[in-house]
Amino acid sequence: MNRIKTMLGASLLAFACAASPALAHPPIAAAQAAASFEQDRADILAMAGNYRVRFDMQESTRWDAAYTPLEKKTSGGNEVIRVVEDSGRRIVLQHLLVVNHEGKDMVIKHWRQDWEYEPARVLVYSDRNTWTWEDVPEKMRTGRWSQTVWQVDDSPRYGGWGQFETQGGVRRWRSNWTWRPLARRDAVRKPVYDRYLAINRHQNTPDGWIHWQDNTKLGPKDGTLAPIVQEYVLNTYTRFDGYNVKAADDYWAATRAYWGAVRAEWARIADEKGGIGIQEEAETGTVISARLMQLADDIQSGKTTTAKASGEARRLIAENTRRP
Numbered sequence: 001m002n003r004i005k006t007m008l009g010a011s012l013l014a015f016a017c018a019a020s021p022a023l024a025h026p027p028i029a030a031a032q033a034a035a036s037f038e039q040d041r042a043d044i045l046a047m048a049g050n051y052r053v054r055f056d057m058q059e060s061t062r063w064d065a066a067y068t069p070l071e072k073k074t075s076g077g078n079e080v081i082r083v084v085e086d087s088g089r090r091i092v093l094q095h096l097l098v099v100n101h102e103g104k105d106m107v108i109k110h111w112r113q114d115w116e117y118e119p120a121r122v123l124v125y126s127d128r129n130t131w132t133w134e135d136v137p138e139k140m141r142t143g144r145w146s147q148t149v150w151q152v153d154d155s156p157r158y159g160g161w162g163q164f165e166t167q168g169g170v171r172r173w174r175s176n177w178t179w180r181p182l183a184r185r186d187a188v189r190k191p192v193y194d195r196y197l198a199i200n201r202h203q204n205t206p207d208g209w210i211h212w213q214d215n216t217k218l219g220p221k222d223g224t225l226a227p228i229v230q231e232y233v234l235n236t237y238t239r240f241d242g243y244n245v246k247a248a249d250d251y252w253a254a255t256r257a258y259w260g261a262v263r264a265e266w267a268r269i270a271d272e273k274g275g276i277g278i279q280e281e282a283e284t285g286t287v288i289s290a291r292l293m294q295l296a297d298d299i300q301s302g303k304t305t306t307a308k309a310s311g312e313a314r315r316l317i318a319e320n321t322r323r324p
Contacts, residue, residue: 025140025163033143037117040145040164043171044091044115045083047202047209052240053079056233057185059217063227067192073185078240079110080248084256089117094259096248105244107251109259109296111157112150119146122159123270125179128194130324131156132275147175147200153289154262156276157181160200172203180215187282193219193228211235254300261310262292265317275324288316 054076059069078098085092095110118141126132136146140161148159160178164171180196181187201212213233218225270276279287295309 027139028143043204046204048081048083050241050245051079051208051237053077054236059229059231061230067228069229078243091115098243098248105247107248109152114148116146122146122161123156124159125181129279130277132324136161151285153292154266155286172201175200193217208237208239255296258296258299258306258309262313265314269321273323277322277324278320288320
């Protein structure tokens, strides 16, 4: 087992080195960075709003001859995105899904994206159940933004860094190559791959914005990490107010202090332990995700207080995390 882990680790390093964006994108001059800073901020903040979302997922090229790519899958929903923090060089956006179940509108706290300007390090997915700090090369920091994505319970999912650029008249932010754990849609199927290596692009459109992902799905094979299949994901956010936006805002008003305490505890653990190690399950994400989400629902319904729920959340996070 140790030999396999060592070989997998070597494979991860080889993939990461081969995929280094520094070769394709040279350092940004300070004057150029200063000139585009406000436009960068405006593009990030423009992602906030009320949207109809369409998720298009397509496995395309197989890299393993024994694998059969999945058929194209589409889904969608209504999503509210609110600015949680804007301190100039740091912007935090929270996504909230609004779904109608049996005639009742329900709010599901969705993912969160944190943007940081010229970061020294980023919390990245490094192996199963493990996230570690990765330094951004000093010469590649000027003018660049990191994006860290967090799961529904504010546990980490993936992080990367990149720059805004204009090509063919289209302005977009493009990440470096980033590692990710399996999304729930894949994890529940127990596939032969167990992680993704991906590039993300965020770009504004006249109607909203899009998030485009180029995912290489990899898994252990003969003691090494091997590519299985390529997947393309296009998430389209179109401005739309024709649903119960108020339900999302009411949920956030009732629970934002609680989720602020949860975010702070994850951040404390990441700093104190040099990253985050926590067990994940295919059906729920982290082993404490369901409980952390339920505590927020209990605050909104009046079954508990923010203080009590925050205390229990801090205990759950502290007791279920480890050093990476």
